[in-house]
Amino acid sequence: MISYTTLADTDLVAHLKDGDKAAFTEIYNRYKGLLYIHAYQKLRNQSEADDVVHELFAVLWTKRNDLVLRTHLSGYLYQAVRNRIIDLISHKKVASEYMVSLQYFIDHSEAETDHLVRANELRALIEKEISALPPKMRAVFELSRNANLSHKEIATELELSEMTVKKHVNNALKILRGKFGILAYLVYISQH
Known part of the structure; x- marks a missing residue:
């Protein structure tokens, strides 16, 4: 029986690519808290920070076969969260500008x-x-x-x-x- 808590990130990624749900769960448990804190510090919104982290892990599972790490797993996950935060903020900015424009028109x-x-x-x-x-x-x-x-x-x-x-x-x-x-x-x- 494998003890996933003692595995290195590279080994967890190898198991993840093989569809190992326990490896995915370990990655999730290992990084979700830190990623949430990082997202919350940028967004200042619990719900949005939660969504960003959950979305990231959902994509990580569904695209596990295509996963290519050019850095450590932690670096990859932080960069992915950062990109999602940027997307969310720019989407909110566009939506806000649209609403201002719409209100002006109205x-x-x-x-x-x-x-x-x-x-x-x-x-x-x-x-x-x-x-x-x-x-x-x-x-x-x-x-x-x-x-x-x-x-x-x-x-x-x-x-x-x-x-x-x-x-x-x-x-x-x-x-x-x-x-x-x-x-x-x-x-x-x-x-x-």
Whole structure:
């Protein structure tokens, strides 16, 4: 009967490669505490340190046939834990940056969406009031606003004087300002 507690690491690795569960158990018992302390010192989180160590030993068992040691077993295990810690920290950093980015997007898109909804509602109300203007005034105002025609071009198209066109535009703006205040004027200006 082999006494695994007295075997050197190299002998334990040889037995491990042969699928010897007792050799694996001895390696686990020999190094799990030290590896956990090392992981905990870096991570400052018991659960994460535990996971790193257990994951390492799970991989050690499943990939035991491919195990190639370029150093002592202890050096290999410490390096493996270190690599897992680095991976975990970089993953947490990426996840954290993603969450910050996502929160920024949520915060700003909600404000932007709210702004667009309000602007669309205001635009719809203004359109409704424009459609309620007297027909000639509405035609002049829409040509001025939608077609971006000058007063002279509108006068020519509708066979009116420039002064009448100007009066219709000013009266339309006065009516809209009376209903919506300065916002209507600003919306009117922003669309030109």
